[in-house]
Amino acid sequence: MDLNKEGDRGSAKQKKVKIVFVIGGPGSGKGTQCKRIAQQFGYTHLSVGEILRQEISSGSETGSMIQKIMKEGRLVPSDVTVRLLQQAMQGVNSDKFLIDGFPRNEENVKAFEDLTKMEPEFVLYLDCPQDEMEKRLLSRNEGREDDNIETIRKRFKVFMESTLPTIEYYESKGKIRKVDAGKSIDEVFESIKVIFSQGKDNKVPPIIRHKCKCLIL
Ligand SMILES: Nc1ncnc2c1ncn2[C@@H]1O[C@H](COP(=O)(O)OP(=O)(O)OP(=O)(O)O)[C@@H](O)[C@H]1O
Ligand SMILES: Nc1ccn([C@@H]2O[C@H](COP(=O)(O)O)[C@@H](O)[C@H]2O)c(=O)n1
Ligand SMILES: [Mg+2]
Numbered sequence: 572m573d574l575n576k577e578g579d580r581g582s583a584k585q586k587k588v589k590i591v592f593v594i595g596g597p598g599s600g601k602g603t604q605c606k607r608i609a610q611q612f613g614y615t616h617l618s619v620g621e622i623l624r625q626e627i628s629s630g631s632e633t634g635s636m637i638q639k640i641m642k643e644g645r646l647v648p649s650d651v652t653v654r655l656l657q658q659a660m661q662g663v664n665s666d667k668f669l670i671d672g673f674p675r676n677e678e679n680v681k682a683f684e685d686l687t688k689m690e691p692e693f694v695l696y697l698d699c700p701q702d703e704m705e706k707r708l709l710s711r712n713e714g715r716e717d718d719n720i721e722t723i724r725k726r727f728k729v730f731m732e733s734t735l736p737t738i739e740y741y742e743s744k745g746k747i748r749k750v751d752a753g754k755s756i757d758e759v760f761e762s763i764k765v766i767f768s769q770g771k772d773n774k775v776p777p778i779i780r781h782k783c784k785c786l787i788l
Contacts, residue, residue, distance in 0.1 A: 595697030598704035644725030649682035697752035
């Protein structure tokens with residue numbers, strides 16, 4: 572599969588790669604739901620946070636830079652993130668990708684579009700109240716360095732300031748599919764199943780016409 576490494580638009584012979592982005596605040600349940608979606612609908616699940624954590628584990632200089640940024644709850648420069656994401660996509664023989672935790676800001680969007688010349692089919696937005704997300708993260712217990720109250724609050728701020736504008740961008744393109752992620756894992760997945768079961772010509776209408784449930788800090 573050529574994900575336009577050289578920046579070209581690819582040949583007519585290439586099969587169309589379908590991409591779904593999954594965004595939502597920290598702890599909204601992106602990873603949890605992506606595992607289920609991947610299993611039930613045959614997508615390759617790539618968590619961008621995981622890809623970045625793998626780079627940290629590799630011990631590279633880039634990994635050290637990423638570790639510092641992540642500990643502070645900030646966002647990694649998009650050229651680094653998108654290069655690693657593109658490598659991960661090229662390393663899998665799949666034509667359906669579920670990209671978890673991406674994009675996080677407008678720079679992510681631009682870097683992805685510029686490098687891959689691709690766009691998501693749609694963007695799944697898990698909308699969850701902030702107090703619920705905080706509770707989930709504080710009891711996650713996966714040993715993540717950024718799951719402490721100080722960094723969690725910074726991550727919420729980054730979400731409100733940098734990620735919400737990307738949701739508005741995709742909403743203007745009719746690509747946002749929003750679900751109420753404050754419910755139980757099974758209930759959230761029921762709503763998601765409806766979205767993924769829609770055919771191409773039977774799209775769920777865009778629904779972000781009211782404010783998200785997250786509190787403005
Ligand atoms: N609907 C839910 N109800 C209760 N707990 C949930 C729900 N969804 C996920 N969780 C739990 O909340 C925690 C965070 O979920 P998850 O890791 O999927 O979130 P995330 O959006 O990927 O977070 P991050 O952005 O930090 O990676 C996990 O411990 C998970 O088991
Ligand atoms: N597009 C992205 C995604 C993630 N990050 C950094 O990784 C951290 C953890 O991400 P999770 O999706 O696993 O929560 C996040 O707080 C950022 O520091 C990023 O920079 N860009
Ligand atoms: Mg996650």
